[in-house]
Amino acid sequence: MNRTIVVTGTDTDVGKTVFAAALVGALDGHYWKPVQAGLDDGSDSANVAAFSGLTAAHILPEAYRLTTPCSPHRAAEIDGVTIDPDRLIPPQVEGPLVIEGAGGMLVPVTRELLYADLFARWRLPVVLVARTALGTINHSLLSIEALRSRGIAILGVAFVGDAVPDSEATIIAMGGVKRLGRLPYLDPLDRGTLADAFAANFSLADFAP
Numbered sequence: 001m002n003r004t005i006v007v008t009g010t011d012t013d014v015g016k017t018v019f020a021a022a023l024v025g026a027l028d029g030h031y032w033k034p035v036q037a038g039l040d041d042g043s044d045s046a047n048v049a050a051f052s053g054l055t056a057a058h059i060l061p062e063a064y065r066l067t068t069p070c071s072p073h074r075a076a077e078i079d080g081v082t083i084d085p086d087r088l089i090p091p092q093v094e095g096p097l098v099i100e101g102a103g104g105m106l107v108p109v110t111r112e113l114l115y116a117d118l119f120a121r122w123r124l125p126v127v128l129v130a131r132t133a134l135g136t137i138n139h140s141l142l143s144i145e146a147l148r149s150r151g152i153a154i155l156g157v158a159f160v161g162d163a164v165p166d167s168e169a170t171i172i173a174m175g176g177v178k179r180l181g182r183l184p185y186l187d188p189l190d191r192g193t194l195a196d197a198f199a200a201n202f203s204l205a206d207f208a209p
């Protein structure tokens with residue numbers, strides 16, 4: 001299966017990295033984080049390596065690694081780095097590629113460019129990762145509007161958290177999107193529990209080209 005999928009989310013800390021690790025592990029694909037902002041607490045790439053069990057060769061190097069855990073546009077300024085959008089081109093790989101943005105999709109990459117604009121340039125489909133917790137209907141429907149207004153294809157929503165059936169169903173119906181599944185909170189969260197939870201709750205066919 002040769003497919004490139006962007007994993008975006010309604011916010012920071014919603015579970016994009018954990019979901020991306022599960023997906024890329026199940027696909028035996030490559031993972032790419034274009035811009036990593038914040039290096040002290042372990043990078044998203046390092047977490048994906050740990051949670052997916054993929055070899056280092058499947059974790060592609062970030063185009064930019066910035067020190068400060070904040071929006072990339074600001075993290076770059078703090079490090080005295082200029083982010084060149086032309087360097088943010090999805091790498092060519094054999095087989096599936098999973099790309100993770102940063103924060104929510106209206107986070108600036110530079111002062112002129114939002115992540116959502118980058119996704120639109122790439123013409124790649126996205127998975128929207130959303131919490132099930134209170135507040136998710138608003139965040140999810142806002143995110144769906146922002147993606148649609150840019151013509152970005154939405155594969156569907158991957159929920160993270162405890163089951164909240166009405167919130168999930170409301171987002172799916174009012175957003176007109178597909179429910180891909182829900183990753184419950186895992187304790188412990190490790191490569192094995194994550195792979196099992198993904199297999200039990202998602203269908204790989206939904207991610208096929």
Ligand SMILES: Nc1ncnc2c1ncn2[C@@H]1O[C@H](COP(=O)(O)OP(=O)(O)O)[C@@H](O)[C@H]1O
Pocket residue numbers: 009011012013014015016017018019103160161183184185186187189
């Ligand atoms: N399904 C889950 N079960 C347990 N912990 C999770 C799960 N999803 C995310 N987390 C934890 O929540 C935090 C944020 O998740 P992360 O995937 O890094 O979010 P994001 O990439 O959206 O910022 C991390 O500490 C992560 O380990």
Ligand SMILES: [Mg+2]
Pocket residue numbers: 016017044100
């Ligand atoms: Mg992340």
